[in-house]
Amino acid sequence: MKNKIIVTGGCGYIGSHTVIELIENNFEVVILDDLSNSTEETLSRIEKITGVKPTFINIDLKNETKTKEVFSNHKDTKAVIHFAAHKAVGESVQKPLMYYKNNLYSLLNTLSAQVENNINGFIFSSSATVYGTPETLPITEENETQRPFSPYGNTKKVAEEILDDLIKSNPNFAAISLRYFNPIGAHESGLIGELPSGIPNNLMPYITQTAVGLREKLMVYGNDYPTKDGTPIRDYIHVVDLAKAHVLAVKRIIKKEQEKALEIFNLGTGNGFSVLDVIHSFEDVTNSKLNYEIVERRAGDVPKLYASTDLAKQKLGWTASKTLNEMILSSWNWEQKLRNKTK
Template identity: 80%
Template sequence: MKEKIIVTGGCGYIGSHTVIELIENNFEVVILDDLSNSNEKTIDRINKITGITPKFLKVDLKDSLKTDEAFKAHKDASAVIHFAAHKAVGESVQQPLKYYKNNFYSLLNALEAQSENGINNFIFSSSATVYGTPNVLPITEENETQRPFSPYGNTKKIAEEILDDYTKSNKEFSAISLRYFNPIGAHESGEIGELPSGIPNNLMPYITQTAAGIREKLMVYGNDYPTKDGTPIRDYIHVVDLAKAHVIAVKRLLKKEQEKSLEFFNLGTGVGYSVLDVINTFESVTNSKLNYEIVGRRDGDVPQLYASTNLAKEKLGWSTNKALDDMISSSWVWEQNLRNENN
């Protein structure tokens, strides 16, 4: 019998790549997604890559009754990986209540439903934003979490506090919170990648859409940060490397190898690249010129974030395999495939 894993937000960018890795590791997958920032065509794409169609239920996790029904139908699941959340930093600053409502209701309803149905293993999709503006770099899991600049980041920080309280109160329940740095890239097949609704909020899809002529120009938000070229520095990680870490984390929970009822792991490469580094590498890898303009800083951004990944290497046996060139070239292949589909 295959172990069954429920993946909330499994049609999304990181969720869909994780579903592929789970299937390729012989797990049965059930996707719960409201398709608010994703597309049901992703299910077909997953099938094209793996030869397997995961079960899919369209569920708004803000609806507690519908959430409970979905979990009850799959109470034989061994674990839940929770991706379902709004995730745009800039939008969260403009619409904080939308973010608090969606991200907390979804989390609380999922936790309640899985608890009521006896599913006691939980992987949480967290973020390096929980560290706020770090005083020490690279960031280790020992860095204190701080009030993030954005409501999006704050939902991740508070969600981790909720998990901390819950794991202390429920001795049967175990959780791992994976703190991502900046996922980019696409599956090597070119069949799935980042597909934002409307104007992208993240750097890489904005770059590829600009290069493809969908966007007139790329806006670089600020060149007066205290960094080598004035643009913000981030730790970019290939989404496939990130997805593989979720499978390892699930196996750790199922084998009861965790050392605490709630564990935290940074997922990054440990290397920081500036926005201009990414732009210059894109132009070099694709042999194309990007139209970009430097404008004022964006609310919610911090100057530098890059990880120490020592703990994930030591405890999970996980490390990244793909370099920035791989991240960029796979993103560009995915973008070109999308444009060919739409023509």
């Protein structure tokens, strides 16, 4: 019998790519999603790629009663991968209560339903933002977490603290928190990729939507950071590399290979690229010019974030494989296919 995995937010960007990797590794997948920043069409795209249409339940995980009902119907689940969350740094600064309510209620209801139904494996979609402004680079898992600049980042930090407290009170519960750096790229089929609602908050879809003519210009938020060209430096990682790490984490939990009940791994490439680096790389690989403008800094951004991924390599057996140019080209391929289809 296939091991069943519940994926919350499974129709979203990282969630959908992870669902594909899970199916291709012979897992049975149940997606829980409220489609607030995704579309049900993703399910047919997953089916087109894998030949399998995962079970889908449209649910708002802030509803405790409905969440418990769904989990009671799937008691045979081996582990939960929890993606469901709002994720825009800038928006979280403007609407902090919305972020705390959505990201923490959905987490608490999911964990409560798991405990009630004796589902004791949990993979958490965390973020490098929990490190705040790091004192040393590259960032290792030993770096102290700090109060993040944004409410979004703080929901991830608080969530990890909730997990730590739960595990101390429940010796049967095991969790892995995966701290992402900056996911970009799309599946090689060009059938799924990042498709945010409204104006993108993340750099790559903003670039591709500008290049394809959907946006008039790309806004670069700040060029006065203490970096080589004044723009923020980030560690960009391909979404499929990221998805593969989740499969390895699930297998580690199911096989009970963890060395402690809550394990934490950074997921990045270990290389930092500035916003202008990414823009110039896009222009080079696509042989096109981007219309962009330098504007004021955006609240919640830090100057430099890039990872040490040694621990993920040693313990998970995982390393990122895609270059920046490969990531950019896959994003561009997705954008072009998407727009040609919808014209």
